Amino acid sequence: MKIDAHYYGILAFCRACGFTKDAAGTIAYASQYVDDAKINHMVLAKKPKGVEPETIDGKPAFFNMATCHSYAQLDTYNYDSMTGNTCAFHFVPGCEGKNFTRKLRCKKKSPIIESILQKAKEENDLVKLGMVLHAYADTFSHAGFSGLLSKVNSIENLTATAKAPLVPRHVFKKWVMQLQKSRLGETLDRALHAVAPAYGHGRALSFPDVPHLTWSYHYDFSDNFSSQFTISEVINPNRFKEAFTSIHGHLTDYLERHPEYKDPDAGPRDTTPLFNTLLAEVHSDRKRIKNWQQTMVKLNLLDAADKELHYDHFLWLKDAFSNFTKKTYDKRKVEGALAGPDFATSRWYQFYQAVHWYKGHFFRLAEENGVTIPR
Numbered sequence: 554m555k556i557d558a559h560y561y562g563i564l565a566f567c568r569a570c571g572f573t574k575d576a577a578g579t580i581a582y583a584s585q586y587v588d589d590a591k592i593n594h595m596v597l598a599k600k601p602k603g604v605e606p607e608t609i610d611g612k613p614a615f616f617n618m619a620t621c622h623s624y625a626q627l628d629t630y631n632y633d634s635m636t637g638n639t640c641a642f643h644f645v646p647g648c649e650g651k652n653f654t655r656k657l658r659c660k661k662k663s664p665i666i667e668s669i670l671q672k673a674k675e676e677n678d679l680v681k682l683g684m685v686l687h688a689y690a691d692t693f694s695h696a697g698f699s700g701l702l703s704k705v706n707s708i709e710n711l712t713a714t715a716k717a718p719l720v721p722r723h724v725f726k727k728w729v730m731q732l733q734k735s736r737l738g739e740t741l742d743r744a745l746h747a748v749a750p751a752y753g754h755g756r757a758l759s760f761p762d763v764p765h766l767t768w769s770y771h772y773d774f775s776d777n778f779s780s781q782f783t784i785s786e787v788i789n790p791n792r793f794k795e796a797f798t799s800i801h802g803h804l805t806d807y808l809e810r811h812p813e814y815k816d817p818d819a820g821p822r823d824t825t826p827l828f829n830t831l832l833a834e835v836h837s838d839r840k841r842i843k844n845w846q847q848t849m850v851k852l853n854l855l856d857a858a859d860k861e862l863h864y865d866h867f868l869w870l871k872d873a874f875s876n877f878t879k880k881t882y883d884k885r886k887v888e889g890a891l892a893g894p895d896f897a898t899s900r901w902y903q904f905y906q907a908v909h910w911y912k913g914h915f916f917r918l919a920e921e922n923g924v925t926i927p928r
Contacts, residue, residue: 554694555762555838558793559687560585560864561845562831566797568854569822570804576679576814578861579900580804582869583683584690586620586904587642589866593619594886598876601892604902618908619885620684636926639753640700641915642688647696648922651776656924657699661692661795665918672914674807679814680903682807684911686800693796694761697772697785698754704778706751713760713768764793764841765834790832797831819854826852873901 554562563584567577597606597613606613619634620642640646640657647660666689673685699705754761760768766789775781801824808815830848835841846862849855855862871877876891896902919926 554690554793554796555759555841556585556588556864557838557841557845558690558762558764558797558831559588561842561849562797562827563683563686563690563800564861565827565830565845565849565854566801566824567804568816568819568849569824569827569852570801570808571815571819571821572804572808573814573816574855574859574861579679580683580686581861582864582900583680583904583907584687585864586866586869587684587687588621590618590620590904590908591885592882592887593617595890596886596888598889598891601896602894603897604892615905617912618905620908635701635752636928637912640926641912642684643691644695644698644700644753645688645692645915646700646919646922646924647692648919648924653924654699654701654703654705655776657701657703658705659692659695659698659700661696661792662689662799663692664922665915666692668918669911669914670803674803674810677811678903678907680900681907681910684904684907686803688911689803690796690800693792694789695754696792697787698757698761700753702750702752704751704773706753706756708756708770708772709782710771710784711757711760711768712770713766761787761789764789764832793831794828797828822852822854869899869901869904873899 560581564577564581567580568574572580593616594609595615595618596609597615600606600613607616608614609616617637619638621638644657644659645663645666646657647663648656648665649660650656650658666685670685670689673681676682757768757770760766767787768789769784769786771782771784773780774783805821826848830844833841833844835844849862850857865871867877867879867882870882873893873896874882874890875893876889881887881889893899916926916928
């Protein structure tokens with residue numbers, strides 16, 4: 554899923570459940586920030602008050618906290634990034650199959666993510682909840698693919714039966730029909746195999762993350778990858794609806810367990826307009842975001858002036874570090890970070906702590922479910 558679902562969808566459903574604006578904003582921000590937290594090594598100018606950072610090369614530092622990586626940088630295509638970031642947060646293993654490779658295939662409601670979500674619901678930590686909801690949602694949209702570079706992801710004959718993003722319907726349908734009747738289909742497959750590594754859903758392009766799309770592909774279902782291909786048809790509206798129906802239930806349960814986050818002026822709301830917005834046949838990320846913003850204002854879930862209505866992926870960094878600049882902090886490794894006076898209670902530091910909490914549970918639960926991931 555993308556920001557329209559991970560941030561705006563979660564934000565809207567939180568408000569519809571009765572969360573305060575601030576609580577809803579925190580949950581939604583943590584959910585989306587999983588796709589934006591690419592800093593993995595931060596060297597501090599000095600030790601922050603009330604915090605015990607790691608010591609690396611004699612300097613206070615934070616390490617191993619990225620939850621995504623830059624797909625444009627080849628040096629991030631490494632085992633640690635794949636297991637600690639991609640598998641852990643975006644393609645949680647389904648733990649089914651006869652071998653390690655098959656067990657790594659993502660599956661909705663993976664036993665790993667179900668267990669972590671239950672733990673998050675027991676804790677009074679909105680950042681942890683939002684973080685886990687990101688991984689939980691992706692088990693629906695990324696089902697069938699693996700977070701490792703793997704033959705599992707080596708699909709063929711990618712097609713869409715509904716309008717694909719940014720392509721006019723009549724043009725797209727005509728193009729697909731011509732493609733399937735010509736050698737261009739083979740050319741497209743060869744191009745995807747040459748350009749896109751068999752990593753995540755790279756060879757499926759953005760198809761898994763477009764809420765209204767119906768699409769299909771062929772994959773090798775044999776245990777030994779002996780080129781025994783079968784077709785898989787994916788109906789994204791069904792996946793997204795099931796995901797957010799479950800998420801709505803978990804949010805409701807969390808609010809009952811932690812009533813301090815209830816908005817006294819807002820009760821449970823009809824979610825039909827939210828599902829209509831989620832699944833609308835809209836063909837650009839920007840337009841889907843705008844639709845969510847308009848829906849939330851129209852339903853009085855948010856006011857037009859509310860800060861939560863606009864996502865800024867640097868917000869938590871700005872609040873946590875007194876010397877923040879985009880040039881300094883928009884990197885994989887940050888040098889000379891200067892923590893602000895309230896750093897110990899900042900959302901960024903809470904996210905850092907949540908990452909280590911999550912990874913600890915992820916690797917332990919993977920092993921308990923028959924998937925031992927070397928670290």
